[in-house]
Amino acid sequence: MRRRQNLAIRAITVVVVLGALLLSGVAAGAAIDGPCRGTVTIDGIVYSEANDSASNPIVIPDEEGLIAFWEGSTNEPITDHTGEIGVVVGPTTINFADWGGDNAALKTDSNGSYAIDDARDVLPISVVGLYKVSGFHRGEGGSCDGSVMVLLEGNPLTTPVGAGAAAGTILAGLGVLSAGRRRI
Amino acid sequence: MTGRPFMGAFAGLLLGLFVAIDLQQFGVRPLDSLGLFGFPIIGMILGGALGMWAPFGKR
Numbered sequence: 024m025r026r027r028q029n030l031a032i033r034a035i036t037v038v039v040v041l042g043a044l045l046l047s048g049v050a051a052g053a054a055i056d057g058p059c060r061g062t063v064t065i066d067g068i069v070y071s072e073a074n075d076s077a078s079n080p081i082v083i084p085d086e087e088g089l090i091a092f093w094e095g096s097t098n099e100p101i102t103d104h105t106g107e108i109g110v111v112v113g114p115t116t117i118n119f120a121d122w123g124g125d126n127a128a129l130k131t132d133s134n135g136s137y138a139i140d141d142a143r144d145v146l147p148i149s150v151v152g153l154y155k156v157s158g159f160h161r162g163e164g165g166s167c168d169g170s171v172m173v174l175l176e177g178n179p180l181t182t183p184v185g186a187g188a189a190a191g192t193i194l195a196g197l198g199v200l201s202a203g204r205r206r207i
Numbered sequence: 208m209t210g211r212p213f214m215g216a217f218a219g220l221l222l223g224l225f226v227a228i229d230l231q232q233f234g235v236r237p238l239d240s241l242g243l244f245g246f247p248i249i250g251m252i253l254g255g256a257l258g259m260w261a262p263f264g265k266r
Contacts, residue, residue, distance in 0.1 A: 077234075077235065077236050077237065080234075111237065111238075111239055112238050112243070113238060113239065113240050113243035113244070114240045114243075151232060151234075152231045152232040152233065152234055153231055153234040153235065153236065153237045154231075154237055154238075155237040155239055172237065174234050176234075179229075179232035179233055182232070184228065184232060185229075185232040185233075188225050188228035188229050188232060189225075189229060191221065191224075191225040191228075192222065192225040192226060192229055195218050195219075195221040195222035195225055195250075196218075196222055198214065198215075198217075198218030198221070198222070198254075199215055199218045199219050199222055199250075199253070199254045199257060200257075200263065201211075201214070201218075202210050202211040202212070202214040202215030202218055202254060202257060202258040203210045203215060203257035203258060203260065203261055203262055203263045204210055204211075204261065204263045204264040205209070205210060205261040205262075205263065205264035205265065206209060206210060206211070206261070207264075207265070
């Protein structure tokens, strides 16, 4: 009996330390590998590939009518190129955009703008929170891979996912506490 | 006289999964592989250990 309790206390100590490490261990990624650079301006703030950590994300405010102005460049022209960009969820990436072309004009830079409301309209439910967005641009003349961190501002408790997860946390927590009640 | 280690492990697994989603929703950390698998595993061990230890209730 005493042995089981000591084992359990040791296990709890180990998982508390592991949990603390998990909470603190969101290190910055590699930003962009390759000859590509880019910036995006949202609500007057300029973001770049340096915004690749949870403590320094690209912030998208919970406001209507926001426009994202983007610019991208490569050191040399990349021809016959393809590219993809998506949200990292666990071990997989859910792609939400792709592109391709021959770049016959041998351009090394591009720019444009995007209405953030258009992206929100495509989603079936409202979402908030921190997302790792990863992508690549490859072709003849160069290859780039990179990721940034994006924070969609808003109250999680007003979204289906956030409210469901909060309720699930309470119920599962009660289940854990209930399992710790002594049976006679 | 013990608690319910298997129930604790299952509830802990769910608790870890929901905590990982909460942290993502509240902008603390993204739902990457480490968070998606790490927190449920930690929750499972924590719940199972609490079930073995059974610190709550009358002696």
